Amino acid sequence: MSLSDVLCKAVIHFLRTQTQDELPKLEFKPTQKAFAGDITLVLFPLCKRLQANPLALGGEIGGFLKERVAEVVDYNVVGGFLNLCISDDYYLDWLHAVKGVKDFGRTAIGESAGVTLVEYSSPNTNKPLHLGHIRNNLLGYSVAEILKAAGHRVIKTQVINDRGIHICKPILAWQKWGRGETPAQAGVKGDHWVGAYYVRFDAAYRVQVADLIARGYGESEARSQAPLLREAREMLRKWEAGDAETRALWREVNSSVYQGFSETYTRLGVDFDESQYESDTYLLGKDLVAQGLEKGVFYKKSDGSVCCDLTDAGLDEKVVLRSDGTSVYITQDLGTAVERFKNHDLDRVIYTVGDEQDYHFKVLFLILKKLGYPWAAKLRHLSYGMVDLPSGRMKSRVGNVVDADELMDEMHRTAREKGVALGKLQGCSDAERERLYEAIGMGALKYHLLKVDPRKRILFNPEESIDFVGHTGPFLQYTHARIQSLLRRTGKLKWQGERVTLAPQERDILKHLERFPQAIQLAAEQLNPAWIAHYSYDLVKSFNHFYQSTRILNVGNATLRAFRLQLAAQTAVVLASALRLLGIVAPERM
RNA sequence: GGCCCCGUAGUUCAACGGAUAGAAUAAGAGUUUCCUAAACUUUAGAUACAGGUUCGAUUCCUGUCGGGGCUGCCA
Secondary structure, three states, X not given: OOHHHHHHHHHHHHHHOOOOOOOOOOOEEEOOOOOOOOEEEEXXXXXXXXXXXHHHHHHHHHHHHHHHOOOEEEEEEEOOEEEEEEOHHHHHHHHHHHOXXXXXXOOOOOOOOOEEEEEOOOOEOOOOOEHHHHHHHHHHHHHHHHHHHOOOEEEEEEEEEOOOHHHHHHHHHHHHHOOOOOHHHHOOOHHHHHHHHHHHHHHHHHHHHHHHHHOOOOHXXXXXXXXXXXXXXXXXXXXXXXXXXXXXXXXXXXXXXXXXXXXXXXXXXXXXXXXXXXHHHXXXXXXXXXXXXXXXXXXXXXXXXXXXXXXXXXXXXEEEEOOOOOEOHHHHHHXXXXXXXXXXXXXXXXXXXXXXXXXXXXXXXXXXXXXXXXXXXXXXXXXXXXEEEOOEEOOOOXXXXXXXXXXXXHHHHHHHHXXXXXOOOOOOOHHHHHHHHHHHHHHHHHHHHHOOOOOOOEEOOOOOOOOOOOOOHHHXXXXXXXXXXXXXXXXOOOOOOOOOOOOHHHHHHHHHHHOHHHHHHHXXXXXXXXXXXXXXXXXXHHHHHHHHHOOOOOOOOHHHHHHHHHXXXXXXXXXXXXXXXXXXXXXXXX
16 A cells, blocks of 8 residues: 555544545645655645634644654644655665565556557558657557556557558559669668659659649649549559459568568567558448448438538538448548457557547547447547647658658767767777667657657757757666666665665655656556656656765765665666656666 | 637746646856766746636636647548
């Protein structure tokens, strides 16, 4: 039982002697630095309910706790706040109890733990991943890891958009102008290789459109009648008809893209338990549409298209099947959702998708509810803001897209430049050094993107590259490395739980460390890795305070030295664990 | 037009409805015979505006202004 549980129980016990009325929820929080104490109970809600004076009530509760709860050694009341001072023994016992615990802070996955499906990444196979995908991947991966740490079973999945007109375009360009070239021959990753053909297609297509317009076509007509687009449409038609040659071509080109994606994922440090391909799922929703028609959830319009009326929820009507009988985007999403609940016993499904699709998911969930699936309530859209550039939104058409691989290269390069400038890592082999620069560069990138609340847009300025000093990933990594260095030097000292008197800095770290499980739970509830990022930063700040103001090793008292080393070791354990939840490597040295 | 999200130091980010709104960075001043100076200490600097709800509002509600998104038989 955690300390706040103990306190909560005691306070309720006390209040029961005062009243039988329903009690408001008790609110314990860490005491602010400016006041004496460790844990604070906010009295206002209680005062209101009991019609008591804050000072008097605080005194009564404080007195009761001091007398009856061993951990509480003192209290004071300021305004409407009851500040409790916790005994050194409590924190020392706590540290002694957790010091050997592997994976401290993580909740073991219980027998009854439900399965959460986390979908993220969702790439298109016609171009390489960009900065927006990086945010998506880091967010999805981190949330999945946090859920695991909080005791859930998790399946990580990606839906690969591998079919459609946009996939046909680069294939067509390659067929026309590629002369059988392979990515290996071109010397580029497969995804970039395909992306280049996509760009090439688009350029040629635009020339054709301009040409048609010059010959008197209207703009929209020119766009839809350009020969290249007609060819691409024809390719899509053949693909859908199952034409063997087209399918083979498609398979060949896509396979090199997957190789490229795989390298990017590995470098990003993300992974998936399964992948779904739209080429397998794009027809799934059609029978649902038929069922929906029967049930009267959908209706057929005079042109033959099928719609769902959502006006009762304040939304519009939504087309779920085109007039020519083919599916739209939401049709396959309906089908995929049903399929997932058929294949797995799911507790929850999390879709990690940008906030531009908020409306889409609102509609999707609503339609599934209307179709009568009780699990519709278990679907959740993990919506995040776009990554903007100073010039505005990234648009492939404008050509200002920040490529994922290039960005990672640049982070690595910057880490190396800064490391060299600071004279770091001189004792390492070249290979080891590069490995560390990679970890640090990626640490900077990941922390930069994850520390921001997912809902908010991120402004990414390539000119002022991501920081390595201050509130950054490398700052956390550096602290971890320093602790490791400290421990390497003095590995023999063991602390066996002997009593010492806690200095304020030591107590401060202990309080932070003790809060780690709560930080994980909070992050898991809110699906927000930023909580972990901020927790880690606070922990490191308080460790540095301790580190700077106490000479850990230079004390005569061997017990105190051993205790401080244990404190440092536990900080390293928690820090490494927190960083792992963000996908950040905690280096042994740097 | 309708719906949704966002407005906090010069800048980038914090703050389950709680105490004196925290950090980082940029600017100023310091700290290395001492466990890693990618660190630490210190000075100055902010809740877009107007109402409301209440013991208390950056947070909730209404309105105004500003930024973005969605409102496709695209994905």
